[in-house]
Amino acid sequence: MGPQFFYTIEVILNGLMAGVMYALVALGFVLIFKSSGIFNYAQGVMALFAAQTLVGIQTGLVPFSHLINAVFGTDLHHFGWEIPSVLAILATTLVMIGFAWLVVRLVLKPLAGQEPIILFMATIGLAYFMEGFGDLMWGSDIKKLDVGLPQGGNIGIEESTSFLGGEEFYGFYIDNLDIWAAVIATLLVVALVVFSQYTKVGRALRAVADDHQAALSVGINLETIWVIIWSVAGFVALVAGIMWGAKLGVQFSLSLIALKALPVLMLGGFTSIPGAIVGGLIIGVGEKLFEFSIGPLIGGATENWFAYVLALVFLVFRPQGLFGEKIIERV
Amino acid sequence: MKKLLTMATVAVLGASPVLADLVFPSLSYRTGPYAANGIPFADGYADYFTLLNERDGGIGGQPVRLIECETGYNTEKGVECYESTKGEGSLVYQPLSTGITYQLIPKASADGIPVHSMGYGRTSAANGKVFEWIFNYPANYWNGASHAINHILDVNGGDVSGKKVALVYHNSAYGKEPIRTLEELSAKHGYDLTLLPVDHPGQEQKSQWLQIRREKPDYVIMWGWGVMNQVAIQEAANIRFPMENFIGIWWSASENDVLPAGDGADGYKALAMNNTGSSFPIYEDLNKYVVDAGKAAGAGDQLGTVLYNRGLYAAMLAAEAAKKAQEIHGVGDITPAQMRDGMEALEITAASMEALGLPDFGPEFAVSCANHGGPGLGAVQQWDASAEKWELISEFGPSDADVINKLIEEDSAAYAAENNITPRDCN
Numbered sequence: 001m002g003p004q005f006f007y008t009i010e011v012i013l014n015g016l017m018a019g020v021m022y023a024l025v026a027l028g029f030v031l032i033f034k035s036s037g038i039f040n041y042a043q044g045v046m047a048l049f050a051a052q053t054l055v056g057i058q059t060g061l062v063p064f065s066h067l068i069n070a071v072f073g074t075d076l077h078h079f080g081w082e083i084p085s086v087l088a089i090l091a092t093t094l095v096m097i098g099f100a101w102l103v104v105r106l107v108l109k110p111l112a113g114q115e116p117i118i119l120f121m122a123t124i125g126l127a128y129f130m131e132g133f134g135d136l137m138w139g140s141d142i143k144k145l146d147v148g149l150p151q152g153g154n155i156g157i158e159e160s161t162s163f164l165g166g167e168e169f170y171g172f173y174i175d176n177l178d179i180w181a182a183v184i185a186t187l188l189v190v191a192l193v194v195f196s197q198y199t200k201v202g203r204a205l206r207a208v209a210d211d212h213q214a215a216l217s218v219g220i221n222l223e224t225i226w227v228i229i230w231s232v233a234g235f236v237a238l239v240a241g242i243m244w245g246a247k248l249g250v251q252f253s254l255s256l257i258a259l260k261a262l263p264v265l266m267l268g269g270f271t272s273i274p275g276a277i278v279g280g281l282i283i284g285v286g287e288k289l290f291e292f293s294i295g296p297l298i299g300g301a302t303e304n305w306f307a308y309v310l311a312l313v314f315l316v317f318r319p320q321g322l323f324g325e326k327i328i329e330r331v
Numbered sequence: 332m333k334k335l336l337t338m339a340t341v342a343v344l345g346a347s348p349v350l351a352d353l354v355f356p357s358l359s360y361r362t363g364p365y366a367a368n369g370i371p372f373a374d375g376y377a378d379y380f381t382l383l384n385e386r387d388g389g390i391g392g393q394p395v396r397l398i399e400c401e402t403g404y405n406t407e408k409g410v411e412c413y414e415s416t417k418g419e420g421s422l423v424y425q426p427l428s429t430g431i432t433y434q435l436i437p438k439a440s441a442d443g444i445p446v447h448s449m450g451y452g453r454t455s456a457a458n459g460k461v462f463e464w465i466f467n468y469p470a471n472y473w474n475g476a477s478h479a480i481n482h483i484l485d486v487n488g489g490d491v492s493g494k495k496v497a498l499v500y501h502n503s504a505y506g507k508e509p510i511r512t513l514e515e516l517s518a519k520h521g522y523d524l525t526l527l528p529v530d531h532p533g534q535e536q537k538s539q540w541l542q543i544r545r546e547k548p549d550y551v552i553m554w555g556w557g558v559m560n561q562v563a564i565q566e567a568a569n570i571r572f573p574m575e576n577f578i579g580i581w582w583s584a585s586e587n588d589v590l591p592a593g594d595g596a597d598g599y600k601a602l603a604m605n606n607t608g609s610s611f612p613i614y615e616d617l618n619k620y621v622v623d624a625g626k627a628a629g630a631g632d633q634l635g636t637v638l639y640n641r642g643l644y645a646a647m648l649a650a651e652a653a654k655k656a657q658e659i660h661g662v663g664d665i666t667p668a669q670m671r672d673g674m675e676a677l678e679i680t681a682a683s684m685e686a687l688g689l690p691d692f693g694p695e696f697a698v699s700c701a702n703h704g705g706p707g708l709g710a711v712q713q714w715d716a717s718a719e720k721w722e723l724i725s726e727f728g729p730s731d732a733d734v735i736n737k738l739i740e741e742d743s744a745a746y747a748a749e750n751n752i753t754p755r756d757c758n
Contacts, residue, residue: 249591
């Protein structure tokens with residue numbers, strides 16, 4: 001087999017890895033939609049805010065320093081300490097839990113019982129608010145995120161596979177960061193499945209997801225459940241923010257990774273955790289293979305639109321997505 | 332009593348010398364996806380004018396009034412900014428966005444207000460016979476493409492035949508600007524050109540860099556913006572592409588672009604239209620009159636960065652053109668039309684930059700009626716990751732005028748034909 005065959009395999013492998021990165025973002029959407037029927041427009045911005053907060057805490061940035069300096073004429077920037085990554089991640093998780101509590105108290109609770117479109121609009125407002133709030137709190141400069149995740153091609157894989165396709169094949173290129181993303185995504189999905197299937201809170205979450213009214217009638221506190229769900233989605237946003245932030249740097253464009261999650265959701269379904277993963281993998285492989293094989297013939301840069309075409313094709317045959325629940329409304 | 336007060340006020344106003352402000356609008360973007368780049372430029376632009384006001388009392392004795400309008404790098408907002416500020420007596424617009432520039436070209440030309448798109452915008456605006464109100468000195472995109480190839484020629488002893496050059500570009504009108512020039516230069520010098528478009532915003536470039544890894548081009552030129560730059564530099568480092576063979580346009584050349592990749596970005600090169608760092612005499616004055624006086628724009632923490640210096644440079648060129656206009660017309664309070672005359676007669680020399688506290692800060696150049704782009708000089712800068720510093724590694728050199736002037740003539744002639752413009756006689 002010639003080098004072209006192995007390069008095709010390489011493209012598929014990298015597509016799978018890219019798919020995992022997309023799935024990480026899509027998971028946050030699924031969690032909130034599944035439990036509350038809200039399409040959380042702010043999920044991408046939550047990833048940005050989580051990553052900004054992580055870097056801010058880790059590097060000892062003074063929050064709102066620009067504002068404080070402007071008002072009081074001070075010159076504050078850093079506290080002068082650096083915090084180990086693990087502690088910074090824990091502290092950021094606490095911030096995201098606090099954020100979830102505030103969102104539920106200030107946005108969702110007052111709007112409880114409203115149409116889903118109203119709640120969707122509220123999350124749009126939340127997204128724009130958080131964009132500005134995050135920049136005000138931590139500054140809008142591009143920050144380097146370093147939690148010790150290795151980056152760059154895995155030399156071991158490269159060298160051990162370079163014999164496969166002759167002299168013109170240089171071995172499979174797999175980014176170390178992508179390998180870590182795959183491991184972390186797997187652990188995250190296992191943890192989420194265990195949490196929702198085998199814990200009391202998880203069962204309550206599923207009960208709320210199935211039927212709000214029935215869940216309320218058996219004494220489940222909807223507000224608490226929403227805080228838990230938004231906290232978990234906040235944690236997932238933090239994980240996505242870490243993986244994408246390590247790749248892009250922590251900057252405004254992190255919030256746009258949500259665009260990559262939409263076709264994944266359309267394909268995998270808005271209510272299925274495995275659907276987010278499988279959808280991500282299909283989109284990742286599909287767009288990379290198309291770019292590799294057809295892209296050069298039509299001028300390239302096909303990935304963004306092809307992902308949506310692929311998702312639309314699936315929608316035609318399975319409107320609820322691959323793993324979504326079929327909703328039949330009878331008159 | 333009321334009558335007396337009114338009379339007194341009128342008398343005081345009448346007795347005061349009329350010192351109208353010279354109005355310079357700043358179409359900035361301190362918010363949105365490109366804020367990290369917009370802030371340092373806007374700060375540099377504002378701080379230079381603040382310095383002139385605080386140290387010199389303005390330009391030629393006329394105080395400067397800067398009107399900042401937030402565009403968010405959004406074309407519609409940019410046009411709104413133009414419409415809402417043009418009535419203030421705005422002397423020159425620097426839209427800081429190719430999209431906004433394209434929209435302003437017909438509007439500003441009709442309104443008789445000059446536009447200066449420094450290193451961006453419509454390249455063929457360099458033809459002053461067609462674009463009477465538009466200027467793009469000291470260099471344009473096509474000059475940039477030629478500078479990159481000139482640098483590759485330099486490091487290869489003048490022969491690049493058979494070499495492979497890939498262009499990784501933002502898949503937009505901006506990113507496509509250098510293609511025609513690079514194709515012409517490819518025919519002239521015999522290198523193979525591969526085009527690799529990246530969709531906006533450019534967060535995911537695995538396909539492009541896997542292709543680069545497979546095809547092993549000798550050089551990669553990048554026409555990127557925003558997150559596309561950071562991702563491309565990281566991906567290049569990931570595939571262990573030799574960074575000294577990776578050359579970005581001047582909009583892929585800030586600290587923001589290289590810092591996220593850490594040591595991996597070491598050796599990355601980019602084009603420059605102005606010098607880097609803060610070791611220029613003007614910085615003493617900036618610190619004394621602006622920063623220490625608490626009058627710095629923004630957070631005052633951008634001094635010396637590449638984009639701050641570019642903002643400073645843009646303001647300096649605007650101020651020098653205003654001075655020239657005052658000189659030509661013998662008035663302090665110039666009009667936009669007089670400002671245009673000043674821009675057309677602008678000459679930047681080593682001596683004038685030295686006098687401004689900016690020795691060797693940019694290329695020497697002169698603008699004329701026919702040539703609104705200057706000679707198109709540019710330099711190459713390189714990133715030192717350990718020192719976290721850009722260093723200019725070449726002199727400001729020329730681009731391939733034979734190729735570029737022909738393209739400018741063709742494109743501007745097409746624009747003139749489309750818009751029923753009769754080119755001016757500049758003889």
